[in-house]
Amino acid sequence: MVDVTETILVRRACEGELEAMQQLYERHASRVYTVVRRLAGDDDLAQDLAQDAWANAFQKIRAFRGDAAFGTWVHRIAVNTALTRLRQVARRRDLEQSFDGSSTLGNPDRYPASGAADRLMVQRALDKLPDGYRAVLWLHDVEGFTHEEIGDRLGIAVGTSKSQLSKARARLRSLVTEKSEEVVDHGSSN
């Protein structure tokens, strides 16, 4: 169903009305901030990215044709803004940071866990991942990007994206379980 209020807000924003922009912002601020925060891994960068994303969105709002919901459109801009920044950072740091090689096979009994504390643990572990790992993991497992799409966005090969994903998952698992005492050699295909 068409969101009439949002359609009108977009129209007013296209006409340059600041109040309408603010209302659109308030409707979708959480969604945008969440995705850039997850991709950024820290609060300061996330705030910069959110500002960039919204500024970009309002600068090109006349290009919004209403094919998708405004929230979907601005979410896409946020992801692109974050990935562009990550690529810039990666040029300086090396996006394809390798996993440190420690085994990830822990005691399965230590996981699963549930509840707010565990979500916090996962959230913190996600923040600790190298940028490249975190980006690939989030884009693939949460945003639903294919490896081809991730490769395009991050400027890496499909095989690299797959490799990053497996390492990111293993690393996340290791961080969440804080390394089990019962370590079994898992090996690597490298």
Added chain:
Amino acid sequence: MVHLTNEALSELLDGGPVAGAEKHLAECPVCRGELEVLRELREELRELPALEAPPKIWDAVAERLPAGQRERRAKLGWPKLVALQAVAMAAVFVIGLGLGRWTEPEQPAPMDAPVPGLVAQQPTQEPQLPPTSLTDALAEVQRLGAQYDVALRNLEQLAAERGAQTPSLAAERLASLNALVEASRTALATDPANPTLNAYLFAALEERDAVIRQMGNSQGSQNRWR
């Protein structure tokens, strides 16, 4: 026993084929458990809660917008104008209706002219599209806005002459706004993206909500509401 590699487990998690994996998983509880842990972790990731954006972000965004946009805070956008016009349309209709009931049968209502446009119908009737074009309807709305003021003054004068209170028009306004909502929706069924019709619908819904809220607030009160 040699366990599955991280790459193999990741591939299995995504449903990809891994040679010999099925047999290995059937025999190896460690790898089965590991795969299950990865699956649960992925679910945890997907269920991470949404985050609240720090308040200062909007201020920074607003500062980055072109100066021309920042200065347009107080401008009355056309949807607001349409909202006011829709209220006027509804009010003209219900004033005529309400006054007709309230006054003596032989006394002509101050607003007995037919009201064209979206609300020119009895609230109980099935909504119908107006015969006029949207441009004509908007022009008519503006004309009715002026009549609205006249009608209100006449109503108050009549009430003063009779020494009676002005009757509550809330219910009539609500019925009229319902008719306006239905008329807008009927029209939108044939042209869902029409911005003017969407604005009408939005304005009518907003006004109807306001009327309902005011009706709720005024229940039990001796104050008249108009």
